Amino acid sequence: MKAHSRPGSGIGVDADAGVRCLRPGSSRARSARTRSTTGPLRLPFGAAWPDLFIAPFHHVGEKQLPEGHVIHRLAGAIGGAFSGRELAVTSPQGRFAVEAAHLNGTRLRGADAWGKHLLLDFDADGDHLVHIHLGLIGKFPIGPIAPVHGQVRLRLDDGVTAADLHGPQWCRLLGDQEWQSVRATVGADPIRPDADPDRAWQAVHRSSRPIAVLLMDQAITAGVGNIYRAEVLFRSRIDPMTPGNRLNHATWQRIWEDLVVLMRDGVATGRIDTVRPEHTPEAMGRPPRIDRHGGEVYVYRRAGRPCLVCGSLVRQTNLGGRHLFWCPRCQRRHR
Numbered sequence: 001m002k003a004h005s006r007p008g009s010g011i012g013v014d015a016d017a018g019v020r021c022l023r024p025g026s027s028r029a030r031s032a033r034t035r036s037t038t039g040p041l042r043l044p045f046g047a048a049w050p051d052l053f054i055a056p057f058h059h060v061g062e063k064q065l066p067e068g069h070v071i072h073r074l075a076g077a078i079g080g081a082f083s084g085r086e087l088a089v090t091s092p093q094g095r096f097a098v099e100a101a102h103l104n105g106t107r108l109r110g111a112d113a114w115g116k117h118l119l120l121d122f123d124a125d126g127d128h129l130v131h132i133h134l135g136l137i138g139k140f141p142i143g144p145i146a147p148v149h150g151q152v153r154l155r156l157d158d159g160v161t162a163a164d165l166h167g168p169q170w171c172r173l174l175g176d177q178e179w180q181s182v183r184a185t186v187g188a189d190p191i192r193p194d195a196d197p198d199r200a201w202q203a204v205h206r207s208s209r210p211i212a213v214l215l216m217d218q219a220i221t222a223g224v225g226n227i228y229r230a231e232v233l234f235r236s237r238i239d240p241m242t243p244g245n246r247l248n249h250a251t252w253q254r255i256w257e258d259l260v261v262l263m264r265d266g267v268a269t270g271r272i273d274t275v276r277p278e279h280t281p282e283a284m285g286r287p288p289r290i291d292r293h294g295g296e297v298y299v300y301r302r303a304g305r306p307c308l309v310c311g312s313l314v315r316q317t318n319l320g321g322r323h324l325f326w327c328p329r330c331q332r333r334h335r
């Protein structure tokens with residue numbers, strides 16, 4: 001079996017990612033650590049976009065918000081499918097009908113992501129930005145036009161292809177000024193080249209909250225979810241309960257740079273793999289991880305199992321309503 005292939009199927013389904021990728025194995029075996037933190041962000045959307053569609057998120061154990069890489073992949077898929085095209089914009093369910101009518105027949109300029117926020121920019125008069133947050137159950141699959149199925153808040157269609165938005169937490173039509181107000185509340189997104197990690201640091205080093213909580217605060221680091229926070233803290237050997245104001249700046253920079261590598265890797269591959277080359281199943285001669293919540297990781301959803309580095313049992317606790325995973329032996333650093 002290949003390192004990261006799912007048992008019994010040639011199709012990889014990323015539960016946390018919410019993205020079903022029909023081209024498994026393309027870059028699965030590569031380690032996130034081997035990639036540059038500064039190189040251009042390589043999006044996988046030059047290939048056939050129908051290979052990407054957003055599937056429902058699985059809720060096993062705890063509800064799982066998609067992490068930021070999923071939204072960036074979605075923005076890439078929608079932009080790749082529809083940018084520059086005049087679209088029929090409708091709301092089959094009716095709840096976005098007035099706004100859809102305003103945009104109907106206009107050209108999509110592009111789609112972009114900030115953390116877990118998706119923004120569609122239409123070439124329309126007045127309010128022209130559709131601001132979407134998928135929340136826990138939202139999905140936005142793209143494919144050949146087919147009859148509307150279920151409650152579709154927003155449908156984009158170019159006569160051949162349609163994208164149907166189901167169950168978003170938000171779907172709102174905004175003007176530039178309103179969007180700027182929203183954007184000002186969104187923290188630094190490690191996937192975005194224009195992110196400002198120093199702004200995040202200003203919030204982190206003034207806070208007595210645990211770094212594990214701060215990383216999940218979307219107003220500080222946008223797009224980081226439960227998997228990336230657990231894994232980046234493990235890779236930096238930081239005790240997750242370390243207060244932000246005890247971290248030094250160099251440690252913060254290391255955490256940030258690692259998030260950039262890991263999360264951009266997630267955009268490129270559609271899954272979350274965080275183990276270094278020496279800890280892959282092949283390198284360690286161990287079976288691949290089997291879990292509906294994603295790829296090869298050190299601690300996430302591995303409670304009670306031996307740490308891949310030291311053999312201690314991975315621990316789990318509830319922190320702010322979310323499960324936190326860490327290795328008590330590897331993660332002892334407080335600075």
Ligand SMILES: [Zn+2]
Nearest residue numbers: 307310327330
């Ligand atoms: Zn350990």
